[in-house]
Each structure stands twice: as structure tokens, then as C-alpha cells.
Amino acid sequence: MKPLIYKTKEMENKLIVKRYKIPEDLLMDILRILFGNNIKHKIIGIQQLQNSVLLNVSFDLNSIKNREAKENMEGILADYSEYMKGLLGDTVLMLDEEDEENEY
Amino acid sequence: MESTCLYCEGHFTSIRSSKKYCSDNCKQMAYFKRNGLVLSGTTEAEPSLVVQEVNVKPSNTNEVIVKYDKEKDTVKYGNEELSVKYDKDKLCEFEFVPLSNAAGEKEEETESNEFKEAKKDTRKIEPIKSRVKIEEEQKEETESSFKWINSKLISLIEKKYAQNFGGIKIKEPFDYWEYEEAKCIVWVNTRFRCLAESLIKLSNYSRIDCHTLLCITDAFKRLVTSATFNKLPSDYPFKEFIIELFHGLNKMLADKGHLNMLAFKLTKQRKTQLICIRHQLMLRTPEIKFTEIDFIEEKVHENKVLQITYGINKTEKRNDWRLRYESLKRQGLLNNQQQNKAA
Numbered sequence: 253m254k255p256l257i258y259k260t261k262e263m264e265n266k267l268i269v270k271r272y273k274i275p276e277d278l279l280m281d282i283l284r285i286l287f288g289n290n291i292k293h294k295i296i297g298i299q300q301l302q303n304s305v306l307l308n309v310s311f312d313l314n315s316i317k318n319r320e321a322k323e324n325m326e327g328i329l330a331d332y333s334e335y336m337k338g339l340l341g342d343t344v345l346m347l348d349e350e351d352e353e354n355e356y
Numbered sequence: 357m358e359s360t361c362l363y364c365e366g367h368f369t370s371i372r373s374s375k376k377y378c379s380d381n382c383k384q385m386a387y388f389k390r391n392g393l394v395l396s397g398t399t400e401a402e403p404s405l406v407v408q409e410v411n412v413k414p415s416n417t418n419e420v421i422v423k424y425d426k427e428k429d430t431v432k433y434g435n436e437e438l439s440v441k442y443d444k445d446k447l448c449e450f451e452f453v454p455l456s457n458a459a460g461e462k463e464e465e466t467e468s469n470e471f472k473e474a475k476k477d478t479r480k481i482e483p484i485k486s487r488v489k490i491e492e493e494q495k496e497e498t499e500s501s502f503k504w505i506n507s508k509l510i511s512l513i514e515k516k517y518a519q520n521f522g523g524i525k526i527k528e529p530f531d532y533w534e535y536e537e538a539k540c541i542v543w544v545n546t547r548f549r550c551l552a553e554s555l556i557k558l559s560n561y562s563r564i565d566c567h568t569l570l571c572i573t574d575a576f577k578r579l580v581t582s583a584t585f586n587k588l589p590s591d592y593p594f595k596e597f598i599i600e601l602f603h604g605l606n607k608m609l610a611d612k613g614h615l616n617m618l619a620f621k622l623t624k625q626r627k628t629q630l631i632c633i634r635h636q637l638m639l640r641t642p643e644i645k646f647t648e649i650d651f652i653e654e655k656v657h658e659n660k661v662l663q664i665t666y667g668i669n670k671t672e673k674r675n676d677w678r679l680r681y682e683s684l685k686r687q688g689l690l691n692n693q694q695q696n697k698a699a
Binding site: 275276277278280281284285288289300301302303316317320321324328331332335336337338339340 | 502503504505506507508509510513553556557560561562627631634635638643
């Protein structure tokens, strides 16, 4: 007999949504992570001037794959920010949920 | 009332008109037949309900009494009492095992599978918690290992760093080269940093206007043709790369100069090289904005000599933008609109 599958309240709380600004240089790498691990995401806008895409990504922190995918994505974005320090202007690649970008 | 037995088809008398079987034996056998059980000396069951294995056969007799005890899960078959073993998921597959053997097997199972028993015990104590834990464990096991993805661009930059592109020469030019040479290198580095940053920024835009491309090409030309650049030591690591960039920009200007807006893209190799160089220059070289860049070379020594010998003050500095404008005009690189704009 299969054990029951249900989510406790604690588990439900570990679902988070994060917003990222992905520059063109990293877009393919980030999409490979998202599609390769079946991570829910939504393109919410594009910034034509800066050639970047605004993404909302839902992570289930109960899943190891999701956790590692988040680390992988943020690692790539952090490395890129480090090398491009001062060149991206005021562009922040990792945004909080509440942050809003006016220029889409 | 006389009627016919549905199992053995024998005639029998009964008080109740609805009685189907002549005896309990026939009734039980009919029940087994319906459920696909095959016993020796009986007719075959339906093909879909064939029993795979019957371990114990009854003593040779045609008349067998079979009684099924629901509570104990046992069957009395003739003189022997058998336990019924079956797979819960596959209800049709039954197996008869003598009670003594069954008990023995059970003991062996308990001894050999202590871990399973322990699991069962915990399930009895905390069924929900353990199930959640087991579910989580199974989930983690079933999840295939995560494949870490490296960004191609970042890998290339790191590769360039590993090759020590530029290296200590650029970080500490005064330690590595002579004073005059080091001064030239610092002058070139300051301008090259600015131009490299501009190129990286432009490559991040989807489109740039032709005038921007013209300005940056001109800036590269002024850098390459400057006397300081020509004085650079032969082992300066970026000399060839700067010339290569200048030729590339010139070619692009010739090909796409007629367009108002154009896509400006750098190859991954070139972009990584630029990012790497710029990152190295960031630490030691001062930052200048592209709008503030000038290519006036230091001629302090010569000017001083002139001042002393002729008493002429030739240190008047003309605005650099005017110099650049005039040079562009001489080359015929400015169209009417741009001339008006610059004027």
C-alpha cells in the first residue's frame, strides 16, 4: 500500500517566489537550469534597452533539486555581477519579491 | 423437495426449496471453484485465476473436506490445516503452505528482516510521522542528482584568469618596467580601460546609433596612433589586442556606417577577454568616463625646454572635443546633422 502523500503547513511555507533580472549573456544558462529541473517560472517582462529578461521563479525549498537550482542560478548571477561591477549601472540582478521595476 | 446439486449434479432432498448444494463439501468446493482455487481431483479454474503453486497435496482421497477460517486465514483441507499465503496487491495469486512451515518461515523472516520489523513497530507507534519521514526519504532518493550548470561566459573569463592574461605586469607596471615605459603604460591603460568598459556596455545594448560607433572608433584610432602607444614596450600584453579591436571597429563602421541604428555584438571570446582585462585594470588604473576622455599626451619636458629657450608659453590646452571634431571633419566622417550637433 502506498503511503499517503500530503503537505504539512511547515512544508507549504517553504514555497518561495523570487524575481531575477537575467542579462542576455546568461539567459541560455539560466533557462537550461529552469527547464532541466522542471522549475516553475514566468517571464514577466523584458527590458529591451538593457537586453535583459525579468523572471519570476517559484522554488519549492523542500525539494533538493529546487534548492540546488536556486543556488546554481544565484551563483551564476553573483559571479556575473562581480565581473561586471560598475558596468551594469544600477541594475540589480536579484530582486526581492516586493521590488518593482517600472521600465518593462 | 428434490433438487439437483449445482456442484456435483447429484440429486438430494431438502426442506428448503432454495437449497443449491447437496452438502457443505459441495458448497465449499463450489466456492473455491468460483474463486479460482484448484485442488487435486477437482476441475480446473478459469485461466485468469490460475494458482501458481500448491505446495502440499492432500492424502490420496477423492473426498476432501475443505473449510476456510476467515479469522485465522487457514484452510482445513482433509486432515491437514493450511495457511493461506497471498500477495495483497495480486489477490488472485494464492499459495497453500502447511501451518508448521508457515510459522517457521515467519520466524525466519522476522530474524532476517529486523530492519523491516523495526520499521513496522515505528509505524505502529507513530504512523503519520513515520510515513511523512519515509515519504520524504523516498522523495529524496527518487530525485536524480542535480546537474550543476556552469555559465559559458563565466567559465571563459575564469579560464582567461587562470592563464594569467596580463598578469603582474599590468598590476604593478612600475615594478616591472622602467619609469618612462611604465608611465606610457599607465597612460594607455587608463584610456584602454575606459574604451573597454564602453565596448562592454555597448555590447549589452540591443542597438546603438551610428554616431556612438563613430565616436568609439575615433577614440580607438586616436589611442592607436598616439605617440605614447607607439612608445609602448614590445612585451606590453594588450598592444595587439587593442589594434585588433580598432581594425574590427573600423571594418564594422565601413560595413554598417550607413545605418542609423545597428546591432553591436562582440564575440564571446572577445567579450570575455575585454571583461577579464577590465577586471584586472580596475584595481590599479584610475577610472575615466568616456565623455571626459582625452588623448593629450604629456609633453611637459619638451614644453619646459621650449619655455626656457624661447620663452614661449605653449601649454595652452584646447578643448579635446574640438580637436576630435576637427579630426573627424578632416576625415569626412561627419554628416551635416552631426556637424550641426557638434557645432
